[in-house]
Amino acid sequence: MTRFVVTGTDTGIGKTIFSAALAQATGAPYWKPIQSGLEEETDSEVVARLAGVPVHPETYRLVTPASPHLAAEIDSVNIDLETLAPPPGDLIVEGAGGALVPVTRTTLYADLFAKWQVPVIVCARTSLGTINHSLLTIEALKSRGAPIHGLAFLGDAMEDSEAIIAAISGIRRLGRLPIVDPLTRETLAAAFSANFDIANFA
Template sequence: MSCLTCERALLKTENHELKTFPMHLFVTGTDTEIGKTYFSAWLVRQWRQRGFHAAGIKPISCGGTEDAEALRAAADHELTLAEVNPIRFPSPVAPHVATLVDRMPFDWDAMNASIDSARARFTHLAVEGVGGWLVPLDGKKLVRDWAVEMKLPALIVARAGLGTINHTLLTIESIERSGVPIVGIVLNAGLADPSAAAYPQAFATNAETLAGLVKYPIFVFNRVSEAKGMLPEWLATAA
């Protein structure tokens, strides 16, 4: 078993204590503005409330620092802004465009060193991607290639409303083709989505429909599950 794994695993020691293996995840989405940061921050808070040494990082960002600051706050500001977000482009555009507009090359070495440091430091870590699974980064690599190099399992965040089945299935298909294991799917029902009011039946049945089409667990993240801290077992490690 690798030291970084998505599977919940428990190992009994000689004195019958239980040791928990790390849960390190790559959080990707079916689109941009899908709620990856919001959910990642909530997930980190839930982990920490359960006693795990947890944090979230967003190695690449384009625009402001709001997302990185939200992840910092979720981990009680244990990390600096630079540790959470080592590559930050000022322009709110796609990364490969930002490298041109802002005239800033990717510092892959610095970013990878920052990620490795966080992986060694925390038992539970959410590494948030940028945009969707196939977003170009520097003109040579896509988010997919970056995720493959990190060897982290993927957690997919998707909308809960109209159109999400197609987007989610396409994302799953691409991730599976890349060989990256998938932990599960989060349907972000808390995200403001006009289709929820316009097509309430589709909104209400999407989770059930997806469950019949995929082999991965699905978590509907809404105001109720958020407020009550209803973290599913597959996203937590039994204490």
């Protein structure tokens, strides 16, 4: 069964594009538990467009573009953690921002990942600062008992940074997704196929 959580070391690093690539390559449906901000194309809409896989509706769709805990408060929505259970079967789950983004005032995404016990793929950018951000993210997940499947790097090649993060953390490198331009379903599939071994996601 293909079943993974995709998280990141920061917001806006490209984990939705990676999620789309992984969903397309595996054929697994996609689920974004909480979407904050509805004015622009949502993450679910991006994945549907680029991956062509089934997309489960978000459990919460919040108008305000902010951290889920704050967006929910501004929108007068109560996030019930019991409703945030991943659908059964093959699934690619994408969190919001980084692993320590608050879902509520008392619960972080990393806490949910530990509760779910679904293998986590950590997406890390390759630009300056990634070593610190990546190792902090991995330590936060490990300390909560969240299972980590591997690291997916995003951006231009930076061999030393990628290697030292994997060596110090003990988490394997799955591959690196370069910047894809133009970004289409076909170019994304080709980039993923060229840089990742699908057998590592079996």
